[in-house]
Amino acid sequence: MLKELLIQYAFFLHGSKRYKKIKTTFSNFLLNSDYEYKKYFDIFMISLIIVSIAILVYEVKNPVPDWVDFFDIYLVTAIFLIEYIARVWVHNDWHKQVVKEVGEAQFLNRKVSLWIPTKETLKGKIRYLLTPTAIIDLLAILPAYRPLRVLRIFVLFRVFKLLRYTKSINQFLSVLASKKFELFTLLFLLVFITVTAGIAIYVFEQNENENIESIFDALYWALITISTVGYGDISPVTPEGRVVSMLIIVSGIAMISFVTSVIVSSFSEKLDELKENRIIEELNKKDEFMIICGYGQMTRMFLRYYAQEYTNRYIVIENDKERVEEAIKEGYKAIHEDASKHDVIKCFNLQYSNITLLALTGNDIANIYITLNAKSLSRKIKVIARARTEKMVKKYQLAGADSIIRPNIIADRMLYTAITQPVMYKAIYAILTGKNMALLDEINLTHAELLIGKTIEELEFKKQKLLCIGLQRAGEGGAFIFNPAVKTTLEESDILLVMGRKLSIEHFRNIYTKVKYV
Amino acid sequence: MFNRKALMFGYSNTTKFLAENLTKELHYLVIIVDDDDSYQAAKKAGYRVKLLDITDDDILEELDVDEDDYLICVMKDHYINVFLTLSLHSLFPKTTIIALSDSYHATQKLKMAGATRIIDLYQVSANRIHNILTKPVATKLIERLFSPEEDFSFKEMLIPKNSILDTVMADDFDFSKHGIILVGMIDKRLSNQFIFITSGLENRFDVGDTLVCIGYNDDLNKFEEYIKGKEDES
Numbered sequence: 001m002l003k004e005l006l007i008q009y010a011f012f013l014h015g016s017k018r019y020k021k022i023k024t025t026f027s028n029f030l031l032n033s034d035y036e037y038k039k040y041f042d043i044f045m046i047s048l049i050i051v052s053i054a055i056l057v058y059e060v061k062n063p064v065p066d067w068v069d070f071f072d073i074y075l076v077t078a079i080f081l082i083e084y085i086a087r088v089w090v091h092n093d094w095h096k097q098v099v100k101e102v103g104e105a106q107f108l109n110r111k112v113s114l115w116i117p118t119k120e121t122l123k124g125k126i127r128y129l130l131t132p133t134a135i136i137d138l139l140a141i142l143p144a145y146r147p148l149r150v151l152r153i154f155v156l157f158r159v160f161k162l163l164r165y166t167k168s169i170n171q172f173l174s175v176l177a178s179k180k181f182e183l184f185t186l187l188f189l190l191v192f193i194t195v196t197a198g199i200a201i202y203v204f205e206q207n208e209n210e211n212i213e214s215i216f217d218a219l220y221w222a223l224i225t226i227s228t229v230g231y232g233d234i235s236p237v238t239p240e241g242r243v244v245s246m247l248i249i250v251s252g253i254a255m256i257s258f259v260t261s262v263i264v265s266s267f268s269e270k271l272d273e274l275k276e277n278r279i280i281e282e283l284n285k286k287d288e289f290m291i292i293c294g295y296g297q298m299t300r301m302f303l304r305y306y307a308q309e310y311t312n313r314y315i316v317i318e319n320d321k322e323r324v325e326e327a328i329k330e331g332y333k334a335i336h337e338d339a340s341k342h343d344v345i346k347c348f349n350l351q352y353s354n355i356t357l358l359a360l361t362g363n364d365i366a367n368i369y370i371t372l373n374a375k376s377l378s379r380k381i382k383v384i385a386r387a388r389t390e391k392m393v394k395k396y397q398l399a400g401a402d403s404i405i406r407p408n409i410i411a412d413r414m415l416y417t418a419i420t421q422p423v424m425y426k427a428i429y430a431i432l433t434g435k436n437m438a439l440l441d442e443i444n445l446t447h448a449e450l451l452i453g454k455t456i457e458e459l460e461f462k463k464q465k466l467l468c469i470g471l472q473r474a475g476e477g478g479a480f481i482f483n484p485a486v487k488t489t490l491e492e493s494d495i496l497l498v499m500g501r502k503l504s505i506e507h508f509r510n511i512y513t514k515v516k517y518v
Numbered sequence: 519m520f521n522r523k524a525l526m527f528g529y530s531n532t533t534k535f536l537a538e539n540l541t542k543e544l545h546y547l548v549i550i551v552d553d554d555d556s557y558q559a560a561k562k563a564g565y566r567v568k569l570l571d572i573t574d575d576d577i578l579e580e581l582d583v584d585e586d587d588y589l590i591c592v593m594k595d596h597y598i599n600v601f602l603t604l605s606l607h608s609l610f611p612k613t614t615i616i617a618l619s620d621s622y623h624a625t626q627k628l629k630m631a632g633a634t635r636i637i638d639l640y641q642v643s644a645n646r647i648h649n650i651l652t653k654p655v656a657t658k659l660i661e662r663l664f665s666p667e668e669d670f671s672f673k674e675m676l677i678p679k680n681s682i683l684d685t686v687m688a689d690d691f692d693f694s695k696h697g698i699i700l701v702g703m704i705d706k707r708l709s710n711q712f713i714f715i716t717s718g719l720e721n722r723f724d725v726g727d728t729l730v731c732i733g734y735n736d737d738l739n740k741f742e743e744y745i746k747g748k749e750d751e752s
Contacts, residue, residue: 290651297621302644304622309648356651384647403650407643411618412535413664414637418616419524419536419588420543421674421730425635438702438714440656462689465716467699469732472655480655482670483699483733495655499701500716 003114010098010117027090030083034284034349042165045083049140049158049165052076056155077141080161084137092124136160171274179266186258190226193255197248198222204240211235226252276335283315284349290314291348293339293370294361295323295332298386298407302360303332317344340369342377350378359385359401364392368399375400440469441505443496448512451496457486464508466500522586523547527572527602528593529556532618536590537565544588550581552598572602575609583610591617591633596624600631607632663732672701673738675729681745683729688721696741698733 013019028035055072058064097117105112128134139157163169176183202218211234212218221234226248236242283289290310292299295318307314316334318324327334337344339359348355357374359367367385374381385401387393388408396404418425445451451459461468471481474493481488490496498505523546526533533549540547549567551557560567570577572593583589589606593599596619603617617633619625625638649657662668677683683691693700702714705721712730713719723729731738 298640298643301622301638301640302647305641305644306648358647384650386643405643405646405650407639408531410642410646410664411637411639412532414642415532415536415590415592415616415618416539417664417672418635418637419540419590421672422614438716440653440660442653442655465718467701467716469699470655470659480658482659483694483697486694497655497659499714501714501718504716 003112006114007098007102007112010095011102013093013095014099023090023093026086030087030090033281034352036285045079046162046165048076048079049161053155053158056158080137080141084134084141087134087137088125088128091128092121094118094121097121133164136163175266175270175274176263178270179262182262183259186255186262190255193248193251194219194222194226197226197244200244201236201241204238204244205236209234209237209241222248225249226255228252228256272336276337279315279333279335280347282312284353286313286353288313288354288356290356290358291339291345291374292316292358292360293367294318294359295320295327295334296360296362298360298405299358300330302358303330307332340366340373342373345374345377345381350381354380354382356382356384359383361386362388364388364395368392368395371396371399371401438499439502439505440497440499442472443498443505443509443512445490445492445494445496448509450512451490452492454490455486456484456488456490461498464500465504466498466508468496469499470497471495472497522588523582523584524588524590525550525581525583526590526592527551528591528599529560529567530592530594532592533560533590534563534565552593572598573605575605578605579609583613585610585612587613589613589615591615591628596620600624600627603628603633604631669735670733671735671738672730672732673735673742675731675738675742675745677723677725677727677729678746679725681723681725683723683745684725686723688715688723691723693731693741696733696744697737698731698741701730701732703730704728 029038029041032038052072055064055068059069094117097120098114101114101117102112129138136157139154140161142154142157163173198215198219198221201221202212202215205212206218212221217234224231224234225245228249236245290313292302292314293316295316299316303314303316312333314333316324316327316332317337317339318327318334319336319338321336324334324336339345339357345357355378357370359370359374361367361370364387367387371383371385374383379400382403383401384403384405385396385399386405386407387396388406390406390409393404393406414425443451456468456471459468468484469482471484471488471490472495473479473481474491474495478494498508500508522544524536524540524544525548526536527550529549529551537547537549547566549560549565550570550572551560551567552570552572554569557567557569572578589610591599591603591606593602599617599619603615606613606615611632614634615632616635616637617628619628619636619638620640622638622641625636625641628636646657649660662670663672688700688703691700700715702712702717703721703723704710704712704727705719705724706726707722707724708719713721715721731741733741
């Protein structure tokens with residue numbers, strides 16, 4: 001009976017959109033660095049940690065008011081506890097395991113066991129609880145327990161807790177982690193020299209030097225000396241001991257230089273990567289952005305004219321290091337990566353952001369591969385690709401490109417217009433480049449609700465010094481009505497195509513978007 | 519327009535496209551190349567072609583070029599393209615020179631060399647990308663307007679003598695009745711410059727003015743015929 005109820009409950013949770021939404025929200029706040037509100041949560045937690053550390057340190061020697069104690073014992077600890085529980089909760093899903101188990105049991109025609117999913121879930125949670133960050137989280141809660149003053153030492157874990165919320169420290173640690181082998185080798189060498197020197201000094205001076213009474217004193221001396229700190233509380237008195245001193249001082253200096261060079265070199269190696277990751281992280285927080293693949297002539301031209309319009313909303317991915325450097329020198333945001341790689345595009349916030357990918361390399365094969373790569377990751381990504389030849393257009397369409405640019409064809413048609421329609425070539429050019437005097441612009445009725453239900457006649461375009469060129473009806477296959485009749489009524493989500501001076505269009509837009517807030 | 523000539527320097531897909539589409543528009547069209555391979559290829563394709571040393575001013579000077587003609591520089595090598603533009607501009611300063619460019623720097627040089635119009639391959643594409651991103655509906659319309667195979671386009675129309683439009687105020691005439699939109703005009707009374715109809719000026723149609731309209735080709739052609747006749751007073 002209880003088993004059935006639990007299974008039903010698991011299925012209820014599995015199907016509940018509300019539960020899923022709540023859990024996703026918690027997960028976003030706690031784990032998703034691309035979530036736009038996570039930074040506020042992080043700032044809140046960092047402030048809380050700093051305040052609680054300050055209180056705990058202050059009250060070591062000074063009495064604090066009751067309310068401060070209350071704040072620290074109950075509020076801060078309660079928040080830390082809730083956060084800890086929430087992290088354990090979002091780590092994995094019991095109901096998913098139950099649903100999986102029921103499916104498998106039905107398929108294999110066996111009895112459903114609740115123990116298997118519960119065990120799997122618990123295993124996952126225990127595995128999480130044993131991670132260093134989870135242990136730090138737990139220990140950071142302990143200083144609140146006042147009767148045991150020794151627990152105050154765990155205030156240090158609140159400091160460690162900051163690691164979770166500060167990216168730079170994490171990045172520093174990750175850089176060190178990448179040089180684990182070198183650092184461990186040096187550490188081993190350090191231990192070896194310290195122990196050898198400690199034993200040597202113990203053997204040489206145990207009877208001669210009153211400050212060296214045990215092997216611990218000898219090891220302590222060796223470590224203080226090798227680190228070049230040299231307190232001077234213990235110093236060798238025999239010639240043999242002094243020789244040992246000299247040797248370990250020299251090796252100590254060498255080792256410090258080694259460690260420094262290892263850390264510096266790993267930083268310089270990782271610096272570009274860190275910078276690139278930072279750019280991607282910043283971009284992932286935007287609702288919409290653009291990935292430009294390739295830094296060739298077309299990208300240069302596009303950025304020359306439009307980079308300002310897309311400030312902080314684009315990134316150039318180029319696999320030629322020199323070109324990346326050139327782009328950066330020009331002041332553009334570029335990273336050295338291969339856009340045709342699955343993992344590179346996967347780094348972007350494919351789920352929440354509206355991404356437009358421009359495949360503008362000079363190579364059709366690369367562009368098609370980039371298009372396929374992007375579309376295989378998310379159909380939502382809008383791809384605008386450059387095709388070098390007409391023959392390739394079909395392939396781009398099959399790969400899923402939303403728009404295909406053929407520079408030569410566009411230029412040919414412009415040339416043709418310049419010859420056949422010379423007077424108005426300039427006019428078309430002005431329209432195409434969006435010059436102030438004649439802008440061809442779109443007014444989306446989704447953003448100008450007051451236009452819905454109005455007829456073309458009622459909008460008095462002539463009076464507004466505008467031309468109504470056409471009307472795009474809503475939906476994918478919506479018809480485009482050129483020069484709509486005066487009695488045509490505007491409908492929800494239609495797009496009006498108007499032409500006129502920028503000033504006139506903005507005025508018109510203001511009338512039909514601002515009034516609704518009055 | 520039909521009595522005009524076009525001299526196209528260089529043989530490429532662009533030249534082929536223009537040669538195929540301009541035959542109806544121009545009186546005479548010739549492709550001028552400076553290498554035998556291009557000459558043979560163009561000849562084989564059935565185009566009117568000349569093989570000349572285009573770096574020699576004496577040879578260029580002998581070309582039959584009038585002020586109303588078009589000199590189209592689409593040489594593959596942009597150094598030669600710039601040099602040729604400069605030579606042609608010095609020899610025929612009043613003739614329209616249209617040049618194709620494939621970089622920002624080449625565009626600047628062509629401008630200095632005296633090209634009347636420069637079509638920058640990448641600039642027009644960059645504009646197109648931007649338009650697709652910001653105005654997809656407008657971009658589709660523009661694509662239709664530019665495509666010679668579409669039934670929808672821009673058209674320039676000269677107001678002839680005895681036209682129905684003579685002395686009519688632009689605001690008083692209903693173009694939508696004819697299924698077309700008047701985008702702008704050259705109002706000779708005001709200037710020789712093209713003016714957008716939305717610029718806010720009070721334009722009057724007079725004989726010799728040029729109208730620029732958009733619409734379906736059939737409607738545009740009908741309208742062009744329509745404005746030729748004086749309206750029946752009755």
